[in-house]
Amino acid sequence: MQKDQSLTRRRALLAGAAAVGAVGTAGALAVGLGDGPTRPVAPAPGPPAHRPLRPSAYRLQPLTGYDAPGATPRRPPVRSEPILRMSGRGRTMLLTFDDGPDPRYTPDILDTLAKYDVRATFFVCGEMVDYHKDLLSRMADEGHVVGNHTWSHPLLTGLTRRRIRSEMERTSEVVEQAYGEPPRWFRAPYGAWNRATFQLGAELGMEPLAWTVDTLDWTTPGTGTIVDRVEDGAAPGVVVLSHDAGGDRSQSVRALRAYLPELLDSGYHLTVPRRRNV
Structure with missing residues (x-):
């Protein structure tokens, strides 16, 4: 718990810088401000209920695909922007959760x-x-x-x-120990990407995945x-x-219980990303 609190304090210090936006050199992208788990100031109120959610700063094209479960992909390409959407047939969506396990x-x-x-x-x-580590073992067991x-x-x-390499590499190592295999996907904290993050991620065998819909749940709206x-x-x-x-996520827990059955009843298939084995 002491380590968790220390992590939260560090994130709060960084969040102010992230809110201004991280501007990289050639090949860099604008920051997606939604990936800020804690903030040192009172958050702005969320948009009114039943109002369409405006996505974060990304406006990218679908890039992801699927491979056979268990397939070993070749080294991914070095991208110049993160993957935002997934391609595939039907009403398919991805749910992603950052900053844990807690x-x-x-x-x-x-x-x-x-x-x-x-x-x-x-x-x-x-x-x-x-x-x-036990929570990652459970994630592996449950697919x-x-x-x-x-x-x-x-x-x-x-x-x-x-x-940057140290931050990525150490995490890949501990994930492999706890989960059983190294991660194939990477997401930059605060959605702040630059050329080095894309290059190093690819060197470690990972694809960069961003998001389309930002719940802004870190603001506890x-x-x-x-x-x-x-x-x-x-x-x-x-x-x-x-x-x-990264903070009090009880609202996120309750929200999932409410919207997950609604998405399923609406015909959506909630799945996980798979890379093309090319």
């Missing part, structure tokens, strides 16, 4: 997913995994995908290339608002961003 909230999220036989993607921080969200959730665009944002933003190929750690 023993206060992650088990409840896993319980809800298990109740409806749904798989999700968890972008984990290495130092959280180091203290809660969820685990991605790399760095070791300590820093603003990568302000770090040296060596530090209320359970109903989170539910409305997910349901209003639902569409084929959408990737939903939520959090299972």
Whole structure:
């Protein structure tokens, strides 16, 4: 718990910088401000209920595909922008959860997913995994995908290339120990990407995955608002961003219990990303 609190304090210090936006050199992208788990100031209120959710700063094209389960992909290409949407047939969506695992909230999220036989993607921080490896073992047993969200959730665009590699590499190592295989997906903290993050991620065998619908649950806007944002933003190929750690995530837990059965009743298939084996 002491380590968890230390992580939260560090993120709060970084969040102010992230809000201004991280501007990279050639090949860099604008920051997606939704991936800020904690903030040092009072958050702005969320949009009114039943109002369509405006996605984060990304406006990218679908890039993901699928391979056979268990297939070993070749080294991924070095991209110049993160993947935002998934391609595939039908009403298919991805649910993703950042910053965990956290023993206060992650088990409840896993319980809800298990109740409806749904798989999700968890972008984990290495130092959280180091203290809660059992939760990654459960994710593996239940068929969820685990991605790399760095070791300590820093603003990568302000770090040296060596530090970025260390943040990624240490996390991939601890994920492999706890989950059984290294992560194939990476998400930059605060959605702050630059050329180094794309290059190093590819070197470590990972694809960069962003999001389409940002629940902004880190602002604790209320359970109903989170539910409305997910349901209003639902569409084929959408990737939903939520959090299972980094602060009080009880609203995120309750929201999942409400919107998950609604999405399923509406005909959506909630799945996990798979890379093309090319």
